[in-house]
Every structure is written in structure tokens, then in C-alpha cells.
Amino acid sequence: MSFIRSFNKSELLLDENTAVGEFFRDFVRPAVKNGTLFMGIRVNRLDFYSGGNRFLVFEGKSFKYVPRIYDKDGSKNLKSINFDAFEKDFYKLAEQCKNYSSSNSNAEQYERKIIQNYFPHYDRSENIIVLDREIRINDSSDIKVDWLLYNTVKGQLKFVEVKTDDNASLHRREKGRFKVENQLDSYSVQYGNNEELIIEQYKIYVGILNALLGTSVPEPETFLDTNAGLAIFKKTGSRIDCELLEKTKAFYGDENNTLGSIWDHFKK
Secondary structure, three states: OOOOOOOHHHHHHHHOOHHHHHHHHHHHHHHHHHOOOOEOEOOOOEEEEOOOOOEEEEOEEEEEEEEOOOOOOOOOOEEOOOOHHHHHHHHHHHHHHHHHOOOOOOHHHHHHHHHHHEEEEEOOOOOEEEEEEEOOOOOOOOOOOEEEEOOOEEEEEEEEEEEEOOOOHHHOEEEOEEEHHHHHHHHHHHHHHHHHHHHHHHHHHHHHHHHHHHHOOOOOOOOOOOOOOOEOOOOOOOOOOOHHEEEEEEEEOOOOOOOHHHHHHOOO
């Protein structure tokens, strides 16, 4: 099992005497704390999301971005940012990134924009937060779940896959089962087999988060349960089979639901 959450460049980011440190202090950190951006801690890399896309990446000693998001003829490869350009139009560029959708990915982008509505606001008290997103377990492209929910009061974690009601995996069957059931089962096996390691790594994750943001989020202690949850959001009004809802114990509702109500559904 290879699952690591680490970051060894905190000192560099927090050095306000450098251009990198000033940019993080004046723009990036406030945007994460007010919910404009989501910060995901990887292996010695930070991903900063706006909507369904990575707005910035910090790796090595620099902030980088994806030129294709801002120029249709631009590269998909990461490129170091121009500080003057990003500081001048920081929130405008973040909004452009949020609204970007590559061809043939509208459904996925819609799901990711729902996720934007639930970005944590670390500048206020929230009992239930999305601690991490787009989480790969065991370095597998097949095991990438949308949310890691965290009850900061209880110290409990819960992995949740997010779908809109028109997602094909909710309607197609494989060998007599809905496709999403097989997906959730493969996730749950990984979580159950590696429960202690995952909790250990998210204790490290929270420590890094607190050091970078100046917050005091408590360390996680356990899982609510290691079954991968399913959250289905209404988009088109497509009918969801009652059998699927019953078997997966899925949350089914709209974007007006709070993370608290979604958590309460899973703890029943």
C-alpha cells in the first residue's frame, strides 16, 4: 500500500521575504480560508482547485498553472506563473479557471462545480468539512474518490463518491449489479484494508494544513465507517432506482443540503 500525505516546503511558503511567500500570504492563503480555493496536500505538492480544475500547483520551489485553461492553444503542461499577472487578476483568473470545461467533459465538470459549493471556509467554524478531494488510494487511477468528509467535533472521517442523477454508472448494470455498486465496493475494500495508515496520513495532512493556514483543525481519530458513501445530486430529474438507493444507502438531494445533513444521512 502506498498512500502518503506530505509536504516539505512549508518553510519556503511561509517565508514572507520571498516572492513565493508574499504571494502565498497575500493571495493564496486568504483564498483558501474564505472558500474561493480548495487546498489539497499530496506528496510534497499542493494542489489548489477552483471549481473542478487545478488553479495553481505548488511543487519544487514555485507556483505553476495550466496554460490551456486560459488560452485554447496553450499547453496542458504546468508552467511557472508570472507573479505580476496573477496578482493583478487573481480572483478573475480563479473564476475563469472555475468555469473552464474541456471538450466532452461537461458532466464531470458539473459534478465538480457542485463540489465547489462545499469548499471549506477555514476562516469560520464548521463542524463538517471536505478535508480532501480527488483522493487516489494505492496509486491506482481506478481508486479516486471525490470527497473525504471530516467531522471535526467527533474526529471521524468518511469517504464519499459524488454523482449527479444522470451519471451513467447509476443506470447501467454489470453482471446484474449497478456499475456504481462495483465502484463503491472496490473503494471500500481499500479503505477497510488500510484504515490505520489512512488515519495516520491524515493526521499528518491536518498538521500541514494548520501550519500553512494558521488554523487549529483537530487531528482525525477514526472513521465513521470504511464503506465508501454515495452522494447523488439532482441535476436533470433522472429517476434513480429505489433498489440502488436502498442497497448503497445513498444520500439523494440537491445542492441546498448542508454537509451537516449529508453527514447525518451517512451516520444513520
